[in-house]
Amino acid sequence: MSKILVVDDEIEICLILDKFLSKKGFQVVTAHTGNDALAKLKNDTFDLIISDFRLPDFSGLELLKEIKAIRQENKVIIITGYSDIRMAVEVIKYGAIDYITKPLYPEELLSLINNTIAAGAESSSKSLPSENTNVHQLASKNQKTSTHTKSTPQQRKDYIIGKSKPSRAIQQNVEIVAPTPMSVIITGETGTGKEYVAQEIHRLSKRNNGPFVAIDCGALPKDLAASEFFGHEKGAFTGALREKDGKFKYADGGTLFLDEIGNLSYEVQMKLLRVLQERKFTRVGGNKDISVDVRLLVATNEDLKKSVEDGDFREDLYYRLNEFSIELNPIRSRNEDLEEFIESFIELANVQLDKNIKGVDAEVLEKFKSYNWPGNLRELRNVIKRSVLLSKNDVIDLSTLPEEIVYSSNTRSESNLNSLKGVANEAERERILKVLTQTGNNKSKAAKILNIDRKTLYNKLKNYDL
Numbered sequence: 349m350s351k352i353l354v355v356d357d358e359i360e361i362c363l364i365l366d367k368f369l370s371k372k373g374f375q376v377v378t379a380h381t382g383n384d385a386l387a388k389l390k391n392d393t394f395d396l397i398i399s400d401f402r403l404p405d406f407s408g409l410e411l412l413k414e415i416k417a418i419r420q421e422n423k424v425i426i427i428t429g430y431s432d433i434r435m436a437v438e439v440i441k442y443g444a445i446d447y448i449t450k451p452l453y454p455e456e457l458l459s460l461i462n463n464t465i466a467a468g469a470e471s472s473s474k475s476l477p478s479e480n481t482n483v484h485q486l487a488s489k490n491q492k493t494s495t496h497t498k499s500t501p502q503q504r505k506d507y508i509i510g511k512s513k514p515s516r517a518i519q520q521n522v523e524i525v526a527p528t529p530m531s532v533i534i535t536g537e538t539g540t541g542k543e544y545v546a547q548e549i550h551r552l553s554k555r556n557n558g559p560f561v562a563i564d565c566g567a568l569p570k571d572l573a574a575s576e577f578f579g580h581e582k583g584a585f586t587g588a589l590r591e592k593d594g595k596f597k598y599a600d601g602g603t604l605f606l607d608e609i610g611n612l613s614y615e616v617q618m619k620l621l622r623v624l625q626e627r628k629f630t631r632v633g634g635n636k637d638i639s640v641d642v643r644l645l646v647a648t649n650e651d652l653k654k655s656v657e658d659g660d661f662r663e664d665l666y667y668r669l670n671e672f673s674i675e676l677n678p679i680r681s682r683n684e685d686l687e688e689f690i691e692s693f694i695e696l697a698n699v700q701l702d703k704n705i706k707g708v709d710a711e712v713l714e715k716f717k718s719y720n721w722p723g724n725l726r727e728l729r730n731v732i733k734r735s736v737l738l739s740k741n742d743v744i745d746l747s748t749l750p751e752e753i754v755y756s757s758n759t760r761s762e763s764n765l766n767s768l769k770g771v772a773n774e775a776e777r778e779r780i781l782k783v784l785t786q787t788g789n790n791k792s793k794a795a796k797i798l799n800i801d802r803k804t805l806y807n808k809l810k811n812y813d814l
């Protein structure tokens with residue numbers, strides 16, 4: 349039985365991987381810090397180490413060096429977010445086998461693990477398994493995304509439709525388009541639930557036995573996007589030490605959801621168009637056509653039509669994708685739905701935090717109704733989780749809400765500016781403005797300089813009315 353060490357500070361990810369890989373016949377040991385992992389590696393040998401790129405006590409590169417120092421033959425796969433891919437590619441140069449991006453998909457992970465372990469068996473000249481046999485046995489096509497690190501379409505009980513007229517109309521459209529093969533563009537501000545809607549379309553589609561695979565194109569470095577989508581051949585670029593499948597391959601028979609589609613380079617847009625028209629693609633650095641059956645759902649919080657007019661997005665691709673479109677409204681314009689979301693998010697937080705909060709008081713509800721929710725449902729969910737955690741009573745009151753909500757008003761009033769928080773906010777606002785000017789309004793670059801993720805930057809821009 350092959351033995352795998354999983355290293356991640358997110359206990360939930362360790363638990364999910366432990367359960368999933370154990371079921372697939374591996375012996376799994378978990379560690380939550382780099383030091384913990386190194387201690388385990390000193391006392392035991394593992395066929396494979398799967399480690400998160402960011403640990404509380406080690407960077408991916410530091411940990412890799414330590415692991416290799418213990419035993420040069422140790423094989424390491426790095427788990428990374430899209431924003432760290434460039435660094436992960438660097439880590440491969442230092443001897444990691446490969447990297448895999450979050451969210452994790454079972455088929456992709458299994459394929460990588462089996463290839464790695466099979467390659468190990470091959471190099472130690474034991475009996476050589478026929479090409480990819482293990483992969484096909486283990487990653488059965490019927491294996492749904494149930495071990496997906498996010499909630500899966502089949503299992504999601506927390507999907508709220510909403511009572512308001514626009515919400516009911518949206519759901520109607522979702523139900524109409526879901527069983528068709530049509531591509532869909534889902535638009536809406538950040539956090540309005542575009543990915544949730546995409547998952548719902550997949551769940552109600554004829555492909556719901558196949559995988560649902562999501563890519564955040566906004567966080568993907570432009571030069572690595574084609575490889576993430578289509579895979580690459582060995583030697584296609586520095587760091588491509590072995591061939592790799594892309595997300596299109598893993599989404600075969602299912603749905604591929606591309607978030608922030610407006611961020612793709614022209615070259616990738618062209619390749620996308622080809623897959624949509626011919627259902628074929630080639631890996632980066634390869635010339636063999638690979639056939640694929642994937643339905644595309646895409647999302648954007650930009651005005652894609654304007655990007656077409658500005659020459660940043662291919663018109664032919666836009667029309668090919670825009671077979672159907674669904675627009676999600678910001679939460680501030682859906683007050684009628686607010687109470688249902690509040691109730692559901694409280695229930696969720698109660699389970700996560702082992703609490704028993706019953707609801708929010710009238711003042712909180714009023715605040716929620718007047719606040720403009722720049723981060724929409726994601727922000728509401730997070731605010732509620734925090735309040736559930738902080739609440740000493742069984743009803744959430746104003747004392748547990750963040751200041752920006754308690755003192756929210758759409759104008760930056762004098763009294764707000766004079767408070768300590770106001771001063772800090774003003775300094776933050778100034779800094780964001782300066783970096784945006786410096787980057788020529790390029791938000792991805794600005795987020796990087798400010799050391800925050802893009803979504804946080806978008807939220808702050810909304811908050812500060814920029």
Ligand SMILES: Nc1ncnc2c1ncn2[C@@H]1O[C@H](COP(=O)(O)OP(=O)(O)OP(=O)(O)O)[C@@H](O)[C@H]1O
Pocket residue numbers: 506507508509536537538539540541542543544545607647649692725726729803
């Ligand atoms: N219909 C829904 N029911 C319940 N919760 C939802 C729903 N839609 C969204 N949420 C909550 O809001 C969060 C953000 O949703 P989602 O990721 O789908 O937004 P998004 O529009 O794709 O965001 P972004 O544009 O920033 O990628 C979810 O994780 C979930 O907690």
